[in-house]
Amino acid sequence: MKAIIHVGLKPGVLDPQGRAIARSLNDLGFDGVKDARQGKVIELDLTHTDEAAAKKDVTDMCEKLLANTVIESYRIDISTDE
Amino acid sequence: MKTAVIVFPASNCDRDAAVALENLTGRAPEMVWHRDTSLPKRLDLVVIPGGFSYGDYLRSGAMAARSPIVQDIIAAAGKGLTVAGFCNGFQILTEAGLLPGALMRNQSLKYVCKPQKLRITNSDSRFTKAYNGTADVTFPIAHHDGNYFADDETLTRLEKSGRVIVKYDGNPNGSARDIAGICNEAGNVMGMMPHPERAVDPLHGGTDGIALFKSILESI
Numbered sequence: 647m648k649a650i651i652h653v654g655l656k657p658g659v660l661d662p663q664g665r666a667i668a669r670s671l672n673d674l675g676f677d678g679v680k681d682a683r684q685g686k687v688i689e690l691d692l693t694h695t696d697e698a699a700a701k702k703d704v705t706d707m708c709e710k711l712l713a714n715t716v717i718e719s720y721r722i723d724i725s726t727d728e
Numbered sequence: 729m730k731t732a733v734i735v736f737p738a739s740n741c742d743r744d745a746a747v748a749l750e751n752l753t754g755r756a757p758e759m760v761w762h763r764d765t766s767l768p769k770r771l772d773l774v775v776i777p778g779g780f781s782y783g784d785y786l787r788s789g790a791m792a793a794r795s796p797i798v799q800d801i802i803a804a805a806g807k808g809l810t811v812a813g814f815c816n817g818f819q820i821l822t823e824a825g826l827l828p829g830a831l832m833r834n835q836s837l838k839y840v841c842k843p844q845k846l847r848i849t850n851s852d853s854r855f856t857k858a859y860n861g862t863a864d865v866t867f868p869i870a871h872h873d874g875n876y877f878a879d880d881e882t883l884t885r886l887e888k889s890g891r892v893i894v895k896y897d898g899n900p901n902g903s904a905r906d907i908a909g910i911c912n913e914a915g916n917v918m919g920m921m922p923h924p925e926r927a928v929d930p931l932h933g934g935t936d937g938i939a940l941f942k943s944i945l946e947s948i
Contacts, residue, residue, distance in 0.1 A: 659877065662835050662902070711794060714787055714823065716830040717877055 647692045649704045650723040653713045654685030688712055700724050729948055731757040731773045734801070736792050741778035741814065741925060748925040749775065752941040762795045767804055772948045774801060778815030778870070778923060788831060788873040789819030798824050810944060811917045812855065815871055818909070818919030827912055827919045828886070829878030834871070835902025841870040843933060844922055845897035846908055850890040853911055854947035855918045858939040865936035867922035869900060874921040876903035876910075886910055894920055 655661045661683050668682040690707075694700035704722050713720040731753060733745045742759065749757045757775070758768045767774065782791035792798060798820065805811050805826055813821040821827045834840060843866050851859050859865070878886070883905055886892050894909040901921075909920025924937030 659832075660835070660902075662833055662837050662875075666837055711786070711790065714790065714830055716822075716828075717832060 647694050647697070647700055648725045649690040649692055649700060650725065651688040651690070651704065651708060651712055652685055652721045652723075653688065653708075653718050654683055654720075655717055656719045659717050685718075697724050697726060729753045729755065729772045729945055730768070730770055731755070731775065732760045732768055732771050733757045733775045733777055734760050734762060734797055735777075736762045736779065736781035736795065738781055738783055739777050739779035739816070741816075741923065744923070745775045745777045745814070745925045748928045748937070748941060749773075751928065752938065753945060760797060762792065762797050764800075765796045766800045767797070767809075771804070771809060773810045773812065773944055774804070775925070776801075776811065776813035776817030776820050777925075778817060781816055781820065784873070787819075787823065789816060789821075789823040792816075792820045793823035793825075802826060805912075805917050808914070808916055810854065810948070812944070813917075813919040814923055814925060815869075815874075815921055818921055819873060821917060821919040826917050827910055828882050829876055829904075829910070831871075831873050831921070832875040832877050832902075833873055834875050834900075839870075839872040840874070840900050842868070842900075844869040844900055844908075846922060847895050847897050848893065849895050850893045852890065853893045853918070853943075854915060855911065855940055855943050856893050858942035858946060860939075862939070864897065865939075866927070866934050867924050867937055868926045868932075869922050871901070871921055874901040874903065876901075876907045876921075878904060883907075889913070893918065894922070 664682040911918040924940040927937030
């Protein structure tokens with residue numbers, strides 16, 4: 647089982663890297679870009695067989711290490727297919 | 729006074745901190761490895777030094793904050809041990825939950841390394857008493873992730889209770905309300921991005937950091 651975790655800055659927290667990306671895209675002529683937010687993706691290979699148990703564990707991992715919840719939020723996707 | 733400096737993989741100010749402590753206390757600190765599970769007995773002060781612990785993987789200070797020795801620091805801090813974190817040490821203390829807020833990427837996205845003018849905003853703390861009201865000091869700064877963030881309510885609470893002990897005079901990194909260093913509610917845990925341990929010898933270019941260590945010495 648795999649868990650894909652998206653970690654990003656919370657709305658309202660200024661993201662200077664995202665802003666630089668948006669500005670760069672505008673410079674390249676992509677006028678349709680209003681703003682950008684940069685985050686990270688963490689992929690975990692799990693031995694779990696139960697999806698609910700995996701979700702519970704990964705949530706715990708996010709709270710304890712993978713995200714800094716002072717500034718970041720996270721989203722977990724569990725995929726069962728190999 | 730018995731002191732200790734924690735050494736993580738890729739700490740790089742641990743030696744500066746050790747030299748500062750030895751010169752100012754007359755006794756070499758114990759260097760404590762991050763895999764150790766307990767601090768030396770009867771310590772008066774622990775310094776968490778600057779550097780790039782664990783290569784800044786995931787977030788600056790994130791891995792170090794979960795290391796075995798930091799769990800013992802959290803327990804000892806709860807019992808009143810004096811803990812000071814400089815630069816990466818500040819990042820580690822916020823990641824460990826010993827200090828509120830977080831240190832984000834500098835607003836300019838640039839690594840800043842220069843002497844920085846600062847203002848001591850609370851000279852009653854155990855870390856700043858020996859400044860005797862001197863408000864303006866200069867310490868070096870050298871960081872990429874020094875942009876202090878906390879929600880407005882936390883910032884106001886910190887400011888009103890005198891827990892913001894040092895502010896930037898000319899904000900170098902986008903920190904909320906120019907905050908450079910804070911302490912916890914009990915007043916025994918302090919973190920700051922600037923490097924007082926690199927301002928203790930005339931050859932450093934300045935000695936404004938000495939009074940910070942004197943303050944700690946005198947409070948013990």
